[in-house]
Amino acid sequence: MASTHSRSARGEATEAITYRAAESDSDRSAVIKGEFTSDTAFEVVRTEEGFTLRPVPLDPPVHKAFPDDEPEKDEVSDGERRFVALDGDRVCGYVDTAYEPWNRRLTIADIEVAGPYQGRGIGRRLMEHAVERARECGAGHVWLEVTNINGPAVRAYQRMGFDFCGLDTTLYNGTASEGETALFMSLPLDQS
Numbered sequence: 001m002a003s004t005h006s007r008s009a010r011g012e013a014t015e016a017i018t019y020r021a022a023e024s025d026s027d028r029s030a031v032i033k034g035e036f037t038s039d040t041a042f043e044v045v046r047t048e049e050g051f052t053l054r055p056v057p058l059d060p061p062v063h064k065a066f067p068d069d070e071p072e073k074d075e076v077s078d079g080e081r082r083f084v085a086l087d088g089d090r091v092c093g094y095v096d097t098a099y100e101p102w103n104r105r106l107t108i109a110d111i112e113v114a115g116p117y118q119g120r121g122i123g124r125r126l127m128e129h130a131v132e133r134a135r136e137c138g139a140g141h142v143w144l145e146v147t148n149i150n151g152p153a154v155r156a157y158q159r160m161g162f163d164f165c166g167l168d169t170t171l172y173n174g175t176a177s178e179g180e181t182a183l184f185m186s187l188p189l190d191q192s
Contacts, residue, residue, distance in 0.1 A: 017092065019125055022082040030084070030091035032112035034066035040151030044167060044181050053164060055151070062149060067176050083129040085113070085122045092117040095126040099137045106134035108144035127160055134189055141188045148181040162187045
């Protein structure tokens with residue numbers, strides 16, 4: 001299922017980026033440091049009915065680089081799959097997915113695009129491959145988690161059709177992200 005994309009999100013010509021399922025150990029072990037700059041946070045506001053999310057400007061914008069604190073995994077389970085974006089033989093982006101048949105959920109475990117490649121539609125194309133995999137698995141929805149201070153990612157997921165489906169105010173306690181809120185987003189899939 002390899003595909004090539006040679007236009008950016010803005011429509012200008014770029015070098016050809018190839019997309020496919022990870023095939024080699026270097027595809028599967030490639031790591032792109034997660035980082036972002038955000039001018040918006042989504043504040044959790046409690047109401048009598050529950051809660052709502054309110055976008056709040058960040059001035060100055062916040063820059064965050066995620067620490068490398070993920071445990072090393074030696075084995076990939078049957079339900080896990082990575083799709084990569086390649087510039088030549090260089091991995092410039094990837095999306096890690098995991099399918100759980102018990103609730104028909106395809107989880108986006110991680111999605112990263114290297115800094116110089118951001119803003120060119122690569123993340124959207126990777127997500128399209130993840131959604132295609134979800135459909136092949138018979139998933140009812142695609143699910144992900146994002147920090148409330150990552151405004152650019154939240155807005156991108158919303159443009160892709162994801163909606164908020166929950167939050168956790170304690171998920172990041174004891175981590176470098178202490179004080180942030182985990183937002184859960186879901187993309188329902190039409191199975192017709």
